[in-house]
Amino acid sequence: MSEFIIKNGHVFDPVQGIKGDKKDIAVKDGKIVETSVLSSSAKQIDAKGKSVMAGAMEIHAHVAGPKVNLGRWYRPEDKLFDSHKTPGMTRIEGGKSIPTVFKTGYSYARMGYTFAMEAAMPPLYARHVHEEIHDTPIIDEAALPVFGNNWFMLEYLKNHEIENNAAYVAWTLNQTKGYGIKIVNPGGTEAWAWGLNCLSVNDPVPYFDITPAEIITGLIETNEYLGLPHSIHIHGNNLGNPGCYETTLDTLKLAEGFKAKNNFGRKQVMHQTHLQFHSYGGDNWGNFESKAKEVMDYVNKQDNLTIDTGNVTLDETTTMTADGPFEHHLGGLNHLKWANVDVELETAAGVVPYIYSPDIKVCAIQWAIGLELALYAKDPMRCFITTDHPNAGPFTRYPRVIKWLMSRKARDTQIKAFKNSDKVVAATNIAEMDREITLYELAAMTRAGPAASLGLSKDYGGLKPGMNADIAVFNINPDNMPSDPEEIEKIFSGVAYLFKDGKICVKDGVVVDNGNKRTFWVDVKVKENKQVAHDVKEKFLKYYSINERNYPVPDSYAPHPYVIAVDATQ
């Protein structure tokens, strides 16, 4: 394979603590190496006046699978006047909030991303998820199967059978080629099948007689029993409602006392996703306000937690979540259209289009909350930037979010542009926040941090020799930062270079290579468990609409796997 030397760039790498020093980065055979190892034939890349970071890692986005495709089916208007072929090697790209798989891969790569985590995979439809992952070019991907309303899990954890639950989780990860434990509205989505919901961590789930708190702690124990690379990844109860921050704090507190046990360098036991949707105060939409400070004050002092923001980007978008009851509620608020899917014993999903209008006070406050979370974060290695794509906005808006985070001027311009500017300022703290995220912090929030949280810090998220050569070079010079914030957005929209596995895939914002896309999944070995094997067989015979033999995702669905082996037999 080819050799490269990226010369004289300003390197930002939290893994090695390099804060913009001029350094050469050497690449050989898909890995970062010491410059001394290179032969004289190494191709030189001039990065003078540019910044060099690892490839960015998306920790939470809905980019593949049946829920995303449901959005594509029932929102043809999302592609209206937005289906185009650019010159070059790329295929037709289409869609704004629910782009085609091709646009998804290309867009992430153009912004310097090399990995994306599909945040909610219904195990029964795992094949569909993997089909879309396989068709998404360039970026590596993985998917988190949802467990928070799964019947097996509810029955095991009700009796605190951690070993059985762990065996079931291991079996499911293996069957679905999944990466870790995703929890969405624990117990609430199942309760909704009974016409109810769980709006606090203590609301019992009907029939199963278990509480969300027991589900969450049980799954933390399960996760640490297995020693998975990622922690539990949770979208808690009571999302999106005024006053929900109290439920959020109750949820986060459940992690107290738990310690991470794994061989992947992961320190947290809980990743709380799209925290923006969970940091609302007030008790109605009239007195709706930001509780970002209260929530982040707690997160900052608990080092066994990581979070991602879920920034509202003020766009028309498509919300989609396994939180079925929430989507039904949202459909009743905006009267656009609502779609729902029930996934047998496992989960559900709802889809509703949504317009985050800068003219609506609540939307503007949501915008502020998302930014406040990142600006209050003391440890950028534990706070990651997402838009919960496409829920709070399309991921293609990351450059805009970065602009707002890096420039107070850009935030002030946006605050002034809100129709209810005064009310928004009164309900938030954003207007008085001076902090501007630095390029080094950005590298932590989008690269090293997510990699560590996902248990991938050995090979990803940094530029240390030996790590995978996923590298993004941006046209931004830390010694001469652009005075116009719009310039920041432009710079992060198109990398100067993107290396994926040591190959140039994007040059000057244009895709030039489809890369070697891989599917990451976790293969856990557990002791033989006859009880679980029996339960699986019985549930398939009694309840599932398909045969157990038709359940697993065959290897042909992930022909380029990156399998992380975990041995939990000891």
Next chain:
Amino acid sequence: MKMKTVTLTVKQAPELYLECENITPDTFAGKKIDEIAQLPAYQGKEDTTLGEYFTIAGEAGATAAETQIILKGDCSKMKYIGIKMTAGEVLINSSADMYTGGWMKGGKLVVKGDVHSFCGLGMEGGEFIIEGNAGNYLGASYRGDWRGMQGGIIRVKGNVGSDVCTFMNGGELIVEGNAAVHIATHAEGGKIIIKGDVNRRVGGQMVKGEVIVLGKIGLMMPGFKYTKDVDLEVDGTKAKFAEYIGDLGERHPKRKGEPVYGKIFLKK
């Protein structure tokens, strides 16, 4: 303000259909005739130019408002003429195909013949006159969208097809002939006048807006209830109408404490 005119004369009919989204005063404004002839126009997957299908003469104005476009010859295989136009005038001397006048924001568009389906989709303003008949989905929303006609006026001298003004939110449609089925489905505003007869299914899932029928309705939707007789002057005709409110099966927002309904006025 003096208008300048560009005349496009069809020199060869497209074998398939020609996508003419560039035939608008907005695109033509400020361009020379050769530049207009070079504007792209897809035929199927082939990228062609307007110049290949039209003889182009005259002069475009500096702005859209100062530009008039006249199309001569058979345009019945030309789609998207006048789409998104904001000002100026377009006159089509024949029939036109789908999406004519879609998302129009202003100006005046006149079709001497018929138009096919999906014309005036999501129209926001301006005046759209069809001297012949119109197909289905006139003034409706794009498939899947909830933003149908928002403003402006469409007048059809002939008949219209089905699914007229689905998801209409504003503006006015006047049909001088008859209409088929599904009128103002899901409407949340706007006004439709049908001077002839309607087959059935008027106002299904209508939340707000008005449909005024001067002829007969084949079958009234069960979700509509007669309230009272009213005197109205409709497009120059004074008459007594029966007022119906509905669709009672839908949600109805309140205004000043009173629920707002969609209304059908049927001439007595």
